Amino acid sequence: METKAVFPEKYAQLYPRSSKYPLEWVYQNQMGPNALWLMEWLCRNVTLSKGSRVLDLGCGCAMSSIFLAEEYDLVVWANDLWIEPSSNWERIQARKLQGQVFPIKAEAHALPYAHSYFDLILSVDAYHYFGTSDEYMAEILKFLKPKGQIGIVVPGFVKELPEEVPDYLAPFHEFHTLSWWKRHWEKTGLVRVDIGLEHPDGWQEWLDFLQVGIDAQLAQDRDFEDYEMLLKDRGEYMGFIQLVATKL
Ligand SMILES: C[S@@+](CC[C@H](N)C(=O)[O-])C[C@H]1O[C@@H](n2cnc3c(N)ncnc32)[C@H](O)[C@@H]1O
Secondary structure, three states: OOOOOOOOOHHHHHOOOHHHOOHHHHHHHOOOOOHHHHHHHHHOOOOOOOOOEEEEEOOOOOHHHHHHHHHHOOEEEEEEOOOOHHHHHHHHHHOOOOOOEEEEEOOOOOOOOOOOOEEEEEEEOOHHHHOOOOOHHHHHHOOEEEEEEEEEEEEEEOOOOOOOOOHHHHHHOOOOEHHHHHHHHHOOOOEEEEEEEEOOOHHHHHHHHHHHHHHOOOOOHHHHHHHHHHHHHOOOOEEEEEEEEEEO
16 A cells, blocks of 8 residues: 655655665554664664674564564564564564564563573663663663663653643653663663763654654554644653663
């Protein structure tokens, strides 16, 4: 089926790898901002070696896991809680990645993996759901090999919220600023933070992503809420944060 819309031209240059994937597939499987764009942005700042074992934590519909396997030749454990592994397995089989992407249903606080198993732990648009407690870094690092990297992209605030939080931001109480996240990781003493970035154009890219989905009638119900929120905010507070750290 032809879509009525495509991403603006600049995105083919900004995200050449993500741009190869059909728009319909991305919108059918998305659970928020474009997971492929966010993962491609993250992958520029982590060390990737062919065949590395990667935990894609909170992978949702496993789009980012498929992307990691196909684009960087990594071996990926597609770990999620809300999405059934059987539905991710269908998507994995459809891309013929049965030997390279493994769908697992597991709570982020009760992961079933061997200690020091992964070369890399990556997560886009998910870590803020389970990774904001002081204890979590120690918990997740058990599964990462020494000197392995952990990298995340989360939606977050580009500046501290005022005391009186605007109504439209009230639902986003688990979001934080870059400096909050950096402090949150550094104070554990368990990692060296290698990268801490705010996305240079985060809210606009999120809005563009939703706009194309809405125009092409591919958007899901919750997308309209995010769209309204972004139009109210216009980048005043809302953006994306990337952190990459090495296990000490
Ligand atoms: C907004 S969705 C993003 C999914 C995917 N990364 C994407 O960008 O399309 C957040 C994901 O985090 C996962 N998640 C939330 N809490 C979790 C937990 N406690 N343990 C494991 N996964 C969790 C959910 O299952 C959900 O798929």
